[in-house]
Amino acid sequence: MVPAKNTKPNKSGIIGWFSSTIGQILISLFIPSITFIVLWQGYLFLQRAKAPQIVQVVVAIIWGVGGVALLYVVANWLVLKLPKTWSKRLQPFVFVGPAVAIMGWFLAVPAIRSLVSSFRDRLGDGWVWFDNYIYAFTDPRMLETFRNNLLWLVFGTSFSVGMGLLIAVLADRSKAEVLYKSIIFTPMAISFVGAGVIWKFIYTYKGIGANIQEIGLLNAIVSGLGGTPQPWLSLSPWNNFFLIIIMVWLQTGYAMVILSSAIKGVPAELLEAARIDGASEARAFFNITIPYIKGTIITVVTTIVIFSLKTFDIVRVMTGGNNGTNVIANEFYLQSFTYTNKGRASAIAIVLLLLVTPIIINNLRQFNKDRKGF
Amino acid sequence: MAQSAKSQKKSQSLVVNLVLILICIIWLVPIFGILITSFRQSTDIFNSGWWTVFPHKEQVTTTEIKLTTDVADLKAIADSGSQISISPETAEFIGLQIEEEMPTEEEIAAGAEIPTYDAETVDGVSATFDEFVQGVELDDGRLIRWSGSNIRGRTLTLSDNRLVWFDTDLTIKNYKDVIGGKTVTYKDGQGQTITRIGNNLGGAFLNSLAVSIPGTIIPILIAAFAAFGFAWLNFPGRNILFTIIVALLVVPLQIALVPILQDYVALGLNGTFLGIWLAHAGFGLPLATYLLFNYISTLPRELLESAYIDGASNFTIFIRLILPLSVPALASFAIFQFLWLWNDYLVALVFLGEKNKTVTIAVAEMVGEKGQDWHLMTSAAFVSMVLPLVVFLALQRYFVRGLMAGSVKG
Numbered sequence: 001m002v003p004a005k006n007t008k009p010n011k012s013g014i015i016g017w018f019s020s021t022i023g024q025i026l027i028s029l030f031i032p033s034i035t036f037i038v039l040w041q042g043y044l045f046l047q048r049a050k051a052p053q054i055v056q057v058v059v060a061i062i063w064g065v066g067g068v069a070l071l072y073v074v075a076n077w078l079v080l081k082l083p084k085t086w087s088k089r090l091q092p093f094v095f096v097g098p099a100v101a102i103m104g105w106f107l108a109v110p111a112i113r114s115l116v117s118s119f120r121d122r123l124g125d126g127w128v129w130f131d132n133y134i135y136a137f138t139d140p141r142m143l144e145t146f147r148n149n150l151l152w153l154v155f156g157t158s159f160s161v162g163m164g165l166l167i168a169v170l171a172d173r174s175k176a177e178v179l180y181k182s183i184i185f186t187p188m189a190i191s192f193v194g195a196g197v198i199w200k201f202i203y204t205y206k207g208i209g210a211n212i213q214e215i216g217l218l219n220a221i222v223s224g225l226g227g228t229p230q231p232w233l234s235l236s237p238w239n240n241f242f243l244i245i246i247m248v249w250l251q252t253g254y255a256m257v258i259l260s261s262a263i264k265g266v267p268a269e270l271l272e273a274a275r276i277d278g279a280s281e282a283r284a285f286f287n288i289t290i291p292y293i294k295g296t297i298i299t300v301v302t303t304i305v306i307f308s309l310k311t312f313d314i315v316r317v318m319t320g321g322n323n324g325t326n327v328i329a330n331e332f333y334l335q336s337f338t339y340t341n342k343g344r345a346s347a348i349a350i351v352l353l354l355l356v357t358p359i360i361i362n363n364l365r366q367f368n369k370d371r372k373g374f
Numbered sequence: 375m376a377q378s379a380k381s382q383k384k385s386q387s388l389v390v391n392l393v394l395i396l397i398c399i400i401w402l403v404p405i406f407g408i409l410i411t412s413f414r415q416s417t418d419i420f421n422s423g424w425w426t427v428f429p430h431k432e433q434v435t436t437t438e439i440k441l442t443t444d445v446a447d448l449k450a451i452a453d454s455g456s457q458i459s460i461s462p463e464t465a466e467f468i469g470l471q472i473e474e475e476m477p478t479e480e481e482i483a484a485g486a487e488i489p490t491y492d493a494e495t496v497d498g499v500s501a502t503f504d505e506f507v508q509g510v511e512l513d514d515g516r517l518i519r520w521s522g523s524n525i526r527g528r529t530l531t532l533s534d535n536r537l538v539w540f541d542t543d544l545t546i547k548n549y550k551d552v553i554g555g556k557t558v559t560y561k562d563g564q565g566q567t568i569t570r571i572g573n574n575l576g577g578a579f580l581n582s583l584a585v586s587i588p589g590t591i592i593p594i595l596i597a598a599f600a601a602f603g604f605a606w607l608n609f610p611g612r613n614i615l616f617t618i619i620v621a622l623l624v625v626p627l628q629i630a631l632v633p634i635l636q637d638y639v640a641l642g643l644n645g646t647f648l649g650i651w652l653a654h655a656g657f658g659l660p661l662a663t664y665l666l667f668n669y670i671s672t673l674p675r676e677l678l679e680s681a682y683i684d685g686a687s688n689f690t691i692f693i694r695l696i697l698p699l700s701v702p703a704l705a706s707f708a709i710f711q712f713l714w715l716w717n718d719y720l721v722a723l724v725f726l727g728e729k730n731k732t733v734t735i736a737v738a739e740m741v742g743e744k745g746q747d748w749h750l751m752t753s754a755a756f757v758s759m760v761l762p763l764v765v766f767l768a769l770q771r772y773f774v775r776g777l778m779a780g781s782v783k784g
Contacts, residue, residue: 043648046646046647046648053577053580053581054580056584057580057581057583057584060584060588060647061583061584061587061588064588064591064592064647064648064651065587065588065591065592065595068591068592068595068596069595072595072599076689080687080689089609091607091688092603092607092608092609092612093603093609094599095599095600095602095603095607095688095692096599096600096603096604096607096609096612096615098596098599098600099596099597099599099600099659099663100600100615102596102652102655102656102659103618103619103622103656103659103660103663105634105637105656106630106634106652106653106655106656106657106659107622107625107627107629107630107656107657107660108618108622109633110629110630110632110633110634111625111629111630113633114629114630114632114633117632117633163397167394167397170390170393170394171394173386173387173390174387174390174391174394176391176394180394180395180397180398182767182770183398183401183402184397184398184401185770186401186402186405186763186766186767187401187405188713188766189713189717189759189762189763189765189766189767190405190717190759190762190763191716191717191718191719191734191737191758191759191762192717192719193717193719193734193737193738193741193755193758194717194734194737194755194758194759196738196741197408197737197741197751197752197754197755198404198405198407198408198755199404200741200751201404201407201408201411201748201751201752202404202407204748213421213422213423214423215419215420215421215422215423215424215748216423217403217404217407217423217425220423220425249401249404254777257774257777257778258777258778261778306624309626310626310628312719312720313719313720313734316719316738317719317738317741320742329626329628329720332628332631333720336631336632337724342632345632346632348628349626349628349629349631349632350629352626352628352629353625353626353629356624356625356626359624360621360623360624360625363620363621363623363624364617364620364621367617367620
């Protein structure tokens with residue numbers, strides 16, 4: 001912030017000197033350089049600092065947040081120094097430029113770079129054209145991931161949305177609605193890694209032997225009911241469902257909250273009229289509520305579908321993708337960081353992109369319809 | 375008629391509440407299980423489920439019986455599958471849990487009776503070795519069981535089914551061990567002492583803060599500037615740029631990991647906080663810009679126009695007018711982004727890795743390395759959950775608002 005502050009008294013003080021163009025140019029070069037040096041020094045400090053971790057963390061936070069703010073202030077100041085027509089033309093780019101540049105660097109351009117490297121070999125040296133895609137669509141490993149992602153998509157989405165809808169409808173009729181809803185919603189704050197630990201503990205299996213007391217809840221229930229404990233996470237293909245349950249546990253809250261607010265938007269008169277006409281609760285629900293909140297249901301389904309396509313953390317932590325539980329995002333991770341096969345990893349990423357393309361197109365269509373204010 | 379309708383309604387609401395309570399219990403039990411486990415002694419965790427902290431009926435060992443060597447060749451008996459007979463002659467009783475209090479010396483002097491413990495007798499039992507291992511029930515309900523599955527053990531336990539109220543030894547040692555970075559020692563199920571290097575979750579916690587706080591503020595700041603620009607300023611390419619942002623909303627970030635990692639290695643950004651802030655900014659910006667645009671573009675036009683007339687510059691208007699007015703939207707997205715960053719695993723794994731481990735990486739590592747150390751994993755998981763849970767429960771209303779706005783329009 002130092003350079004920005006220094007300029008203020010100067011501006012009003014030595015106006016005569018300032019008006020000379022040379023001074024203007026010098027200042028315009030000087031301020032950004034100072035800014036740059038200050039930020040660079042901060043970066044270097046963070047790189048080699050031997051200070052206690054807490055100090056480093058505090059410095060990093062201040063440096064990061066302050067640095068970004070400083071850059072905007074300086075850039076705006078610099079643009080205002082330009083002749084008026086130019087500053088008017090360029091100022092919008094001070095506002096949108098950084099965002100556009102970062103999105104370009106981190107999402108738009110990588111999509112093209114990934115597309116290119118998906119046609120190249122494992123190190124990105126030579127062209128292999130469609131080999132990586134042939135792998136992506138025919139290799140048994142990949143076919144397994146497609147099957148599993150399909151399971152995640154179908155069962156994960158339908159259970160989450162179904163449970164969310166059920167709870168939303170029931171809670172709407174209860175006085176303790178807020179309490180129930182916050183309980184169901186709470187897992188949303190938990191990381192998939194944390195949820196992985198929680199559920200791994202439920203599925204844990206001690207092995208066969210005399211008088212072993214199972215410490216995993218599921219096996220304790222099963223043996224309490226007279227069954228035999230099982231290593232649930234190695235039972236292919238059922239283990240996929242044990243992983244999907246975790247997603248349902250995490251995502252039902254999301255579906256419930258969104259659907260619940262939609263249900264509250266259904267006009268009471270409509271439902272009352274149906275009841276007076278003698279419609280049962282179930283009929284009123286299926287013939288009035290459901291059609292009324294159809295749009296919201298589609299939104300929720302879309303969001304959870306995208307989520308289930310990208311599912312990674314749960315599988316990575318619980319099984320590492322072994323025992324027939326591999327999914328596309330985990331195979332992507334393995335290909336790019338374990339087997340260091342850039343070509344295949346890029347092809348898988350492109351496949352993932354293709355899978356969400358219909359949703360992108362739909363979003364754009366919707367956006368074009370809505371943008372009257374644009 | 376009205377009466378029955380009323381009572382029907384009442385019973386209906388009872389059913390509704392019962393179903394909801396059941397679902398809520400199912401939802402909470404997993405969290406509850408690890409919370410309790412994280413406070414139990416490591417040996418207890420290995421030997422019994424967490425639900426045993428509640429009152430329950432349990433086989434409590436009362437006596438151990440050592441078989442005298444008279445029972446000659448146990449192995450031969452076991453192999454032949456024939457029965458082992460245990461009678462008072464072949465058994466030697468050891469160890470007896472004395473439950474009654476011994477009278478003090480004065481009391482004895484005053485003539486109190488000293489309780490004499492005859493070893494609890496076992497009238498002859500005959501069973502095969504396997505049956506003994508499974509446990510043989512005596513006529514009086516007690517269970518006699520071969521301790522361990524080794525025939526050379528020669529020890530049997532006699533246990534009684536009793537109600538246990540609460541005899542759990544709770545501890546915060548697990549948390550101390552997992553937060554600190556020094557070596558930790560604990561006892562496993564067999565009572566053996568194990569020494570391991572600690573996980574330094576405290577350090578990981580700080581790292582997560584260093585990732586999440588700027589990682590939340592930076593993209594929000596950048597997105598707010600951009601949203602203002604898109605909503606209120608005119609410039610060539612505005613439409614096409616914003617359309618691209620809408621398209622980027624659901625692009626999977628996997629697409630970027632390989633190329634960006636390449637750039638980071640070249641720039642020396644790999645493993646730095648700056649690198650991960652930029653990455654999170656990149657992946658979070660489309661949604662942030664889109665949400666804030668939706669909000670900022672609905673601010674009343676007159677407000678801005680009067681400010682322009684007063685001669686305020688775009689920058690001043692943004693800082694003095696737009697930012698304060700957008701606080702609700704900024705707060706909603708901030709909570710959203712903060713939780714997302716705190717709970718993120720993939721991006722941190724790729725761009726931070728071993729250097730500057732975040733809590734999610736530390737916990738995931740523990741699961742990989744120490745798959746059975748539940749006392750450490752459960753407390754670690756809880757440490758990783760504390761902050762997001764507090765933020766979430768305190769600011770739930772804002773979060774829900776952000777969630778509603780953020781649902782990709784269908």
